[in-house]
Amino acid sequence: MKEQLKKVKSAKQLTFTYFSIVAFAIITIHVSLIESTLEDFEHINANNRLRHAKEVAAVVFEDSKRMDIGTSPFTHAYIGKEALPSHVNVPNNLPYDKAVELHDADNESTEYFIMRSPISIRGKEEVVYFLYYDDLYELSEEQVFNNEKKQLLITVFLLFLSFFVVSRISERLTHPLSKLASELDQRKSSDLTPITLPSGIVSRELVQLVYSFNLYAERIQELLERERAFNRYASHELRTPLMVMKGAVSLLGQSNDPAFIEKQRQRLLQSSNDMNDFVTALLSLTREESNHTLAPREITREELESTIASHDALIKGKDVKWHIELSEPTYIKAPETTFKILLGNLIKNAFACTEEGSVTVTVSNSKIEVIDTGIGLGSKPRGVEGFGLGLLIANDICRKYHWTLSHSDNEYGGCTATISLLDDEKPNAQTK
Structure with a gap:
């Protein structure tokens, strides 16, 4: 090179x-x-x-x-x-x-x-x-030609003077570009920090070039972050199905009852399907893809009940009840598996933070709320792994689908996690 x-x-x-x-x-x-x-x-x-x-x-x-x-x-x-x-x-x-x-x-x-x-x-x-x-x-x-020779000599002198001036101007104009090239050449491949504009005469093209370099480096940084996030998210989301599969395999060696074996087989099958869905959803989360081609789909009560029931183990032994309030048809532009991960993380945090009382999932065409009567935002549940990572996953999913995730304390204890949906996901907007 x-x-x-x-x-x-x-x-x-x-x-x-x-x-x-x-x-x-x-x-x-x-x-x-x-x-x-x-x-x-x-x-x-x-x-x-x-x-x-x-x-x-x-x-x-x-x-x-x-x-x-x-x-x-x-x-x-x-x-x-x-x-x-x-x-x-x-x-x-x-x-x-x-x-x-x-x-x-x-x-x-x-x-x-x-x-x-x-x-x-x-x-x-x-x-x-x-x-x-x-x-x-x-x-x-x-005589005319000799006079023109004098003018020609003057012209040649002025041209050489112009050479010198153009050389100096060219040096000043290209110095920032040369400095930028030298800085890029000396940079390490892992250095993705923003490039600063070189000193000297800065042209519009140079500003655009530096901006494009920084934008490109930012995109590379985002891709690297997505790869790292996938590893963190995968370990977090796949822990539950892996534990179920491990438990089912252990139980299979304790009984030869056909009904018992079939039950464990179903548990293994469900866990493997969950793992496949989780990996697919997490890969889509860490990829750059457009959401405009996604068709709106309706959130069903069965979908909500299945997602909440899959985390019932977290409230086992607690005096906690959960409820669903689905007042009207609600549409979203997100795959069912991805929405299951999002809502599941909010449900897990609500269950982990609530020792007694209730967790209510309220769904309308403008927002989805998970309301609990737990310890509120000021405290972190003890003995719960992945509490902060679950919220990071939820935030990344909302950012990908242009939703807004917010948390607020309730007046009488506990907190509310709110997912604000887009206007064009409402039923009225779909008919226009």
Whole structure:
């Protein structure tokens, strides 16, 4: 991985490289534009002068018997190719009425323009050649180009200055990112603490990156907590069915009565089913999954009675009675097994905290209450394992299904555990 990183350029190097490419492209385009502009202007000037010379030559040749004349200080006209100076090499494909640039064979730096045109002279059509050479224009062109060279040098200097400025700006902009990369590289894999923003110029993208890293680390932390919670919850919830199974196995060796054996078999079967349901529910609790796809289901009296009766052993030998008040149909979006774990933990705590009196489960379409006449919130029941863990499980289940679990002391002793349900779980909301 480190060998690959050595081959990859840093953000500062990439910025400098791309800026250099763009800068040299601008210089090249600038020089090309200057040169092409001067060339185009020279051709336009030559064409205009030679066309003007054609008009003058048509009049002068009509009144003169000369074969060549000067139509202006820089332009000459010649009747026929033979009248041209010897140093002029006329191209074979020279077009009519268009100026063509030529170079002197003896001096490549000397440029002149030639054009041929058919002109009627004294009733006879002749081919007239026009030559245009302006040494002052050539000198001016050279001076303009030299002046542009000075501007180009200034431009190059400004570009190098820009390189330096961009390099400094790039260093300041990328320093926080480099610092963040270094911090992440030095972190241990087990370190999931939030990342702080590096000092320096902080951009929106850097803030978003740090926020995303922290959010990702938080999700990993939550997943780890879920895994740890599963181990704690499994040991807590599976203790009862395991004890039942252990007791049933012990009793099977004490009698050969078919009815007795069948009873123990049923106990084993029920306990194994409970264990399977508990594991499924706890796995769903520790997984990330959406609750929107769950269909609402009605809480039945049989379900409540079965859940409460499974914990009757906790009030054995106590003067404690339990009651169910189910005033109206109530719907929830949670599997039966998960709801059994939730309500079962609240029932276990209520039974453990109540030495005498009653435990009442009240169910309505907005809340579920477990009301006891026990010791209240200020005390913890003695000799009861998993008291706090049971409440943690209940809280996690409520959080997963977006319910609210709260506890309050009763006016005449004991406490009330309240599960506040969501509005869209009410029967009226389901019909909309």
